[in-house]
Amino acid sequence: MRWCFSGDLEVSLASDRETALACLRREEPEVVTLDLGLPPDPGGATEGFRLLEDILQLAPMTKVIVVTGREDKENAVKAIGMGASDFYQKPLDADILTFVVNRAFRLAELERDNRELALQRNGTNIKGIVAASPQMLSICRTLEKVAPTDVTTLITGETGTGKELLARALHDLSHRGEKPFAAINCAAIPENLLESELFGFEKGSFTGATQSKKGKIESANGGTLFLDEIGDMPLALQAKLLRFLQERVIDRVGSVKPVSVDVRVVCATHQDVQELIKQGTFREDLYYRISEITLDVPALRDREGDALVVAQSLLQSLGKQMDRPNLAFTEDAIKAIKGHPWPGNVREMINKVKRAIIMADGKRVTAADLQLSCDEEGPESQLNLRQVRENAERAAILQALQSCGFNMAQASRLLGITRPTLYNLTDKYRIKASPESSSA
Ligand SMILES: Nc1ncnc2c1ncn2[C@@H]1O[C@H](COP(=O)(O)OP(=O)(O)OP(=O)(O)O)[C@@H](O)[C@H]1O
Numbered sequence: 207m208r209w210c211f212s213g214d215l216e217v218s219l220a221s222d223r224e225t226a227l228a229c230l231r232r233e234e235p236e237v238v239t240l241d242l243g244l245p246p247d248p249g250g251a252t253e254g255f256r257l258l259e260d261i262l263q264l265a266p267m268t269k270v271i272v273v274t275g276r277e278d279k280e281n282a283v284k285a286i287g288m289g290a291s292d293f294y295q296k297p298l299d300a301d302i303l304t305f306v307v308n309r310a311f312r313l314a315e316l317e318r319d320n321r322e323l324a325l326q327r328n329g330t331n332i333k334g335i336v337a338a339s340p341q342m343l344s345i346c347r348t349l350e351k352v353a354p355t356d357v358t359t360l361i362t363g364e365t366g367t368g369k370e371l372l373a374r375a376l377h378d379l380s381h382r383g384e385k386p387f388a389a390i391n392c393a394a395i396p397e398n399l400l401e402s403e404l405f406g407f408e409k410g411s412f413t414g415a416t417q418s419k420k421g422k423i424e425s426a427n428g429g430t431l432f433l434d435e436i437g438d439m440p441l442a443l444q445a446k447l448l449r450f451l452q453e454r455v456i457d458r459v460g461s462v463k464p465v466s467v468d469v470r471v472v473c474a475t476h477q478d479v480q481e482l483i484k485q486g487t488f489r490e491d492l493y494y495r496i497s498e499i500t501l502d503v504p505a506l507r508d509r510e511g512d513a514l515v516v517a518q519s520l521l522q523s524l525g526k527q528m529d530r531p532n533l534a535f536t537e538d539a540i541k542a543i544k545g546h547p548w549p550g551n552v553r554e555m556i557n558k559v560k561r562a563i564i565m566a567d568g569k570r571v572t573a574a575d576l577q578l579s580c581d582e583e584g585p586e587s588q589l590n591l592r593q594v595r596e597n598a599e600r601a602a603i604l605q606a607l608q609s610c611g612f613n614m615a616q617a618s619r620l621l622g623i624t625r626p627t628l629y630n631l632t633d634k635y636r637i638k639a640s641p642e643s644s645s646a
Contacts, residue, residue, distance in 0.1 A: 210300040211307070221245070223257045230261060230268070231591075237310045239294070239303075241273040242281055251281045255288065262289045267317065269310035332375045335368065336519040339509035345372070345501055352499050353379035358451065360436075360496050361474040363503030366553030369474040370434060372501060376472055377430040385429030388422045393435035401443055402459045411460020423456050423467055431469045436496065437477035437488060444489045451495045471496065506548040506555070516552060517543045520559040521571065528563050535571050538597065542573035565636060574600065574636040600635040603628070607637065 211217055218233050220226035222245050230238070238261060242254025254272070261268055272285040272293045282293035291313060294306050330337050330346040337343060352359060353376050361369040370389065377387045395403055402412075406421030423431055433439070439447065450456055451471065455464040473496045482488035506513055517535070525533045535543070539562075548554055562575035573579065602621065610616035618628040631637075 210298065210303050215307075223253055223260070226257055227260055227264070230265060234265065235268065236314045237269045237271065237307055239271045239273055239307065240290075242278075242285070243275075251278075254281075255285070258285060258288055258290060267314070269314050271306055271310055333378065334371055335375060336516045337509070337512055338515045339512040341504045341509045342512060345503060348499075348501060349375060350379060352376065352501075354381065356380075356470050357498040358471045358496050359473070359499045359501060360479075361472065361501045361503060362479070363474075363476065364505045364549075364551055365476050366551035367503040367505060368552055369476075369503055370432065372503065373430075373432045373434075373472045373474060377432075377470075380430070380470065382429045382470055386426050387430050387432065388426035389432040389434060390422045391434040393438035397440045397443075400440065401446070404443070405446065405456050406458040408458050408460035411458075415460070418458070421456070421458065423450065423469060424458075424465065426469045427467050429469060431471050433471065433473045433496075435475055435477075436473040437475040437479060437482050441487065441489065444492050448489065448492045448495060451492075506551045507546075513543050513546070513548060513555070514540060517555055517559060520556060521563070524556070524559055525563055528560070530563050530566070533563060533566060533569055533571050536573070538573040539571050539576055539578070542576060542578035546578050567634075572596075572636075577636070596635075599631065600637070603631055603635065603637060607632075 216233075218229045218235065220229045226238075226240075229235075240254060240258060240261070242251035242258075243249060244253040244257060247253045251274075258270060258272065261270055266289075269291040270285075270289070272282060272290045274282045274285075274293055274295055276295055276297070278295070282295070285293060291310055292306055294303060330343060332346050332349065335342075335346060337346060349372060359373075359376060361372055363369050373389075374387060377383060390400075390403060392400060402415075402419075402421065404421045404423055406419050406424055407415050409415055409418045433447075450467075454468070455466045457464055479488055479493055479497075483490050483493060506516070521533055521535065522531075525531050550557075558576045558578065561577060562571045565575040566572070603617070606617040606620045607614075610620060614625055614628055618625045621628065623631075
């Protein structure tokens, strides 16, 4: 078949399944032509289908063109159903086969461009929010509907899920977008200062109040007030906030002259407000006031496919900012990103990606650079020896270090290597020589 193709194509030949898989692992071809009639079943298609399945499992982006007999429509259709990109019926015609193969290369190129574009384009139109999962896209659609209204919105979700980002998006997409966005974290300010921070104070109203000062509510006039960690607001202040939400006027501390303020209020919390109400630390009437609309932001681990999309986007944007553009994740990094539960959500991911950008050798970012561990896989499901070797080497070093309490001299004896070699390897795999970071 080699004679069919012009000299500018690199062609490798394999006559059975094992040789073909070895070739796939070694050459990583973009396009494969596969005759389904392979030994030990040259007259049938069982071995050919097995190989098709293996190729698509190991390297799913490969374009496989299945070559079938003249009347063999059934197998051609089955192969396409399994994921082959095209089929070609014998007898061989060099021009037609070249045409089909070139079309497969073009398709592979288009898919590559598409993947890159999809990464840049993102699934939402909301600035700063990267998402592709149905869960987040649905939140974004609700947000786009709610933004132009003035309804008070409560955003709930674990820490680092993007509650503040969504609050800003609500503001930016509203008619208040050009006006101020004032944020206050109710958990970060001591109880005795929170009232004056929110409502402002008059000169002389307490020791140290040498001048009058506007509070956050007043300074957000015309715009949006974001009350982060509303679940931590003291009960006394909850009553004042409720009055403001009902009457839209505030009294500065030390003043008896109410000031009317026009703000849209958005609140957020990582706590279960219903539980706080049961415990008596949050007013039920305030809860109903602040939750005219509630956005429950799912944890990153519960958003299908988002972890990788957000990580890729962060690698691009932070890589550019940190003067290390065009970095890419290795297979083990991708697997680790997908498998990690991300308890700190996107904030945790930002920290890990920043670290990895600093630590990565060359253009490839590994799971170790991200300080993530990936579960060991059998060599069958890994693309080539380099990947298997690195995973195994890293696991053996970690095991040796752990078994001798991170004593480098003992671990190097156990592994049968010199101490300098062990140091080089722990550097390479970013294994810290201390028990706390033993899973690094
Ligand atoms: N979907 C996303 N796409 C891109 N960046 C995101 C996304 N979600 C969150 N981030 C980023 O993650 C970081 C944490 O987000 P944010 O502060 O909005 O979370 P939060 O839920 O308000 O956290 P906390 O409850 O701890 O205040 C920010 O830098 C934010 O820009």
